[in-house]
Amino acid sequence: MRNITFTQIIRETLEAEMRRDPTVFLMGEDIGIYGGAFGVTKGLIDIFGEERVRDTPITEQAITGVAIGAAVAGQRPIIEIMFMDFILLATDQLINMAAKLHPIYGQQCPLVLRTPPGAGRGYGATHSQSLERIFFGVPGIKIAAPSNAADASALLQAAIRDNNPVIFLEHKLLYPMRFEVDDDLPPPAPLGVAKVTRRGDDITIVAWSYMSVLALRAAAKLAEDDIEAEVVDMRSLAPLDLESVIESVKSTGRVLIVEEGPLTGGIAAEIAARINEAAFEYLDYPVKRLPGADLPVPYAKNLENLSIPTI
Amino acid sequence: MLLPQAYQRMLLIRNFEETIEELFLEGRVMGTAHTCIGQEALSVGVAAALEPVDAMTTTHRGHGHFLARGADPARAMAELFGKSIGYSKGRGGSQMMMDPAIGFYGANGITGGSIPFATGIALDAVMRKSGRVTVCMFGDGASNQGVFHESLNLAALWKLPVLYVIENNGYAMSTSTARGLANPCTADRALALKVPGVSINGNDFEEVRNCIAHYATAARQGNGPAVIECVTYRLSGHSRGDPRVYRSREEEEQAWQNDPINLFEQKLISTQVLTVEQAEQIKKESAQQIKQAVQTCEKAPDASMTEFENSLFAQ
Numbered sequence: 120m121r122n123i124t125f126t127q128i129i130r131e132t133l134e135a136e137m138r139r140d141p142t143v144f145l146m147g148e149d150i151g152i153y154g155g156a157f158g159v160t161k162g163l164i165d166i167f168g169e170e171r172v173r174d175t176p177i178t179e180q181a182i183t184g185v186a187i188g189a190a191v192a193g194q195r196p197i198i199e200i201m202f203m204d205f206i207l208l209a210t211d212q213l214i215n216m217a218a219k220l221h222p223i224y225g226q227q228c229p230l231v232l233r234t235p236p237g238a239g240r241g242y243g244a245t246h247s248q249s250l251e252r253i254f255f256g257v258p259g260i261k262i263a264a265p266s267n268a269a270d271a272s273a274l275l276q277a278a279i280r281d282n283n284p285v286i287f288l289e290h291k292l293l294y295p296m297r298f299e300v301d302d303d304l305p306p307p308a309p310l311g312v313a314k315v316t317r318r319g320d321d322i323t324i325v326a327w328s329y330m331s332v333l334a335l336r337a338a339a340k341l342a343e344d345d346i347e348a349e350v351v352d353m354r355s356l357a358p359l360d361l362e363s364v365i366e367s368v369k370s371t372g373r374v375l376i377v378e379e380g381p382l383t384g385g386i387a388a389e390i391a392a393r394i395n396e397a398a399f400e401y402l403d404y405p406v407k408r409l410p411g412a413d414l415p416v417p418y419a420k421n422l423e424n425l426s427i428p429t430i
Numbered sequence: 431m432l433l434p435q436a437y438q439r440m441l442l443i444r445n446f447e448e449t450i451e452e453l454f455l456e457g458r459v460m461g462t463a464h465t466c467i468g469q470e471a472l473s474v475g476v477a478a479a480l481e482p483v484d485a486m487t488t489t490h491r492g493h494g495h496f497l498a499r500g501a502d503p504a505r506a507m508a509e510l511f512g513k514s515i516g517y518s519k520g521r522g523g524s525q526m527m528m529d530p531a532i533g534f535y536g537a538n539g540i541t542g543g544s545i546p547f548a549t550g551i552a553l554d555a556v557m558r559k560s561g562r563v564t565v566c567m568f569g570d571g572a573s574n575q576g577v578f579h580e581s582l583n584l585a586a587l588w589k590l591p592v593l594y595v596i597e598n599n600g601y602a603m604s605t606s607t608a609r610g611l612a613n614p615c616t617a618d619r620a621l622a623l624k625v626p627g628v629s630i631n632g633n634d635f636e637e638v639r640n641c642i643a644h645y646a647t648a649a650r651q652g653n654g655p656a657v658i659e660c661v662t663y664r665l666s667g668h669s670r671g672d673p674r675v676y677r678s679r680e681e682e683e684q685a686w687q688n689d690p691i692n693l694f695e696q697k698l699i700s701t702q703v704l705t706v707e708q709a710e711q712i713k714k715e716s717a718q719q720i721k722q723a724v725q726t727c728e729k730a731p732d733a734s735m736t737e738f739e740n741s742l743f744a745q
């Protein structure tokens with residue numbers, strides 16, 4: 120076993136995948152010499168050179184569109200969008216091109232888009248959003264949202280080897296967090312499979328990405344009051360592993376869905392509706408949501424803390 | 431591509447497009463389609479300059495490019511009929527067809543959407559040193575999209591083998607170039623990035639073919655992208671049901687005097703490449719080919735929902 124940060128294991132996974140497959144390459148803003156805004160790709164340019172660790176100008180739509188073209192032509196590009204907020208500049212390419220390539224045109228698009236969502240660092244309204252909801256409702260795009268180092272590596276490997284576009288969420292609060300992991304990288308874990316990260320009989324807490332970390336902390340706190348929460352870490356949002364959620368809800372009868380993004384129009388709403396449709400008779404209480412506020416993410420620390428789920 | 435073959439291709443495109451317009455009027459195909467009547471010479475000119483390994487991307491107005499590159503007219507038409515034998519199995523329609531086997535990387539319903547996509551195909555060519563050139567077709571309207579400038583900058587920085595071929599047909603839907611472009615010469619947009627930018631007569635098959643061949647060779651040698659504006663005229667309306675209130679019938683009549691197929695035919699006859707009889711024969715054959723394509727479509731099985739539902743993701 121060893122102790123490693125979320126950032127380090129992603130870097131190691133990228134390196135291992137690039138060594139394994141020569142068609143895997145990286146592209147993004149300041150990912151080469153600078154090593155990425157969060158330092159994830161630090162040193163990779165020294166190993167693989169400028170051809171495979173491509174610094175780009177500030178040009179999100181072109182980065183994304185170019186990666187999609189290269190993917191269809193046979194490469195396996197991994198692009199970094201520096202903050203998830205900037206993905207909005209690339210949305211046309213993702214939704215109107217990448218998501219249509221297989222179902223409409225019959226072509227493979229093995230693309231990974233890595234990006235950090237989330238608040239908590241005082242970056243303000245345009246560097247703190249959790250925008251996965253935009254792509255959640257777009258058939259044809261996969262979304263991975265790991266909450267720990269081992270899952271990040273296992274899901275990133277799966278995403279890189281997947282023949283479809285995958286948005287890979289790296290919550291910015293996870294980057295410096297340390298985790299105990301095996302000495303070797305884990306094997307790939309299939310996208311679209313949730314994991315019960317804590318067993319309990321009293322309530323199910325559904326979460327993903329950094330909210331899964333908070334869910335485990337909350338569960339530990341509840342245990343002090345003899346309330347045993349079961350935590351279902353979704354790990355992926357698309358495909359959505361509803362079965363794991365339903366299975367847990369059947370045994371607890373209560374469910375809380377935690378989502379960092381705003382209440383209205385969120386992914387939690389969709390999960391809640393599906394639980395109601397599939398397991399209403401097992402519910403002792405209505406499905407509850409703990410979302411962010413219906414407000415832009417504010418700058419001031421006190422406001423920011425009051426606008427997102429915290430513990 | 432020999433000259434009679436080029437003439438045959440142009441006629442095939444014209445017949446295809448005219449047939450599509452008729453089928454719409456008769457209610458036999460649905461949705462929308464954008465025809466390229468009047469722009470056939472440049473489609474075939476570009477295709478004639480390319481090697482089999484090369485790639486081409488197109489726009490919402492892409493039937494001509496696809497057929498010029500060698501698409502099967504029956505399968506292309508079947509896509510408009512929404513039939514299972516269509517290039518996208520009836521799921522895409524007029525604006526969404528692709529066939530990498532013939533170096534055709536498709537149409538895109540978003541104006542300018544295929545510009546970075548084509549640039550990415552060119553990046554792949556550099557990375558695997560395949561010697562492939564990608565030709566990215568789009569219109570004067572798409573040249574106003576920001577992503578054109580983003581892509582051109584990347585292509586110039588990385589010396590990617592991609593040619594941006596702008597079909598300046600005078601109109602972006604209803605908006606004339608005079609009302610949509612501060613400088614009506616779209617080729618000039620290349621100059622700010624120190625990329626070669628030329629404007630040529632898009633209604634002259636040989637001028638287009640020679641110019642594209644020249645820049646394709648340069649791109650293959652590692653000299654990077656070029657922007658080639660082909661000036662033409664969209665004799666058809668923008669799409670089905672366009673009342674063409676934004677231009678006069680006189681203007682259209684004048685444009686028909688410059689119909690590229692007529693001009694090419696006159697040239698082939700006057701230079702004795704073809705006799706009048708041979709030209710008539712090619713016309714007949716091309717009309718017959720499209721007629722057969724329609725019959726094939728009508729007999730073809732419908733698109734399959736089960737198959738579609740199982741195709742959301744690649745394995």
